[in-house]
Amino acid sequence: MSRLTRKMSTMQLLELNAAHVQTEQQALHAEVNNVQDALKWSHTAYMMLRDDVERFKSIVRAQDVALRHFHEELLGVRRELAVLTRPPVEKAKEETKAKEQIRRT
Numbered sequence: 001m002s003r004l005t006r007k008m009s010t011m012q013l014l015e016l017n018a019a020h021v022q023t024e025q026q027a028l029h030a031e032v033n034n035v036q037d038a039l040k041w042s043h044t045a046y047m048m049l050r051d052d053v054e055r056f057k058s059i060v061r062a063q064d065v066a067l068r069h070f071h072e073e074l075l076g077v078r079r080e081l082a083v084l085t086r087p088p089v090e091k092a093k094e095e096t097k098a099k100e101q102i103r104r105t
Contacts, residue, residue, distance in 0.1 A: 086094075
């Protein structure tokens with residue numbers, strides 16, 4: 001092979017290599033764009049999920065307050081029921097104690 005032929009072959013290989021590098025670079029740019037788009041969608045989904053979590057927390061807090069209020073009411077009803085369902089002997093003893101306290105004052 002002559003020197004000129006080798007030079008031409010080398011130039012052709014370099015051109016092929018440059019074309020291959022350019023093709024790969026374009027593919028990498030497309031992949032970077034896809035990753036950026038996916039990141040934007042991921043961020044949007046994260047923000048929506050975070051908003052949903054905050055709404056859920058507020059609902060849970062409201063339900064907790066309502067449940068505590070209901071529990072307090074239930075305890076009050078139980079106390080009233082216990083007073084109403086006591087045996088007559090205990091009621092009489094309590095009435096006697098109450099009358100004695102009134103007399104002392």
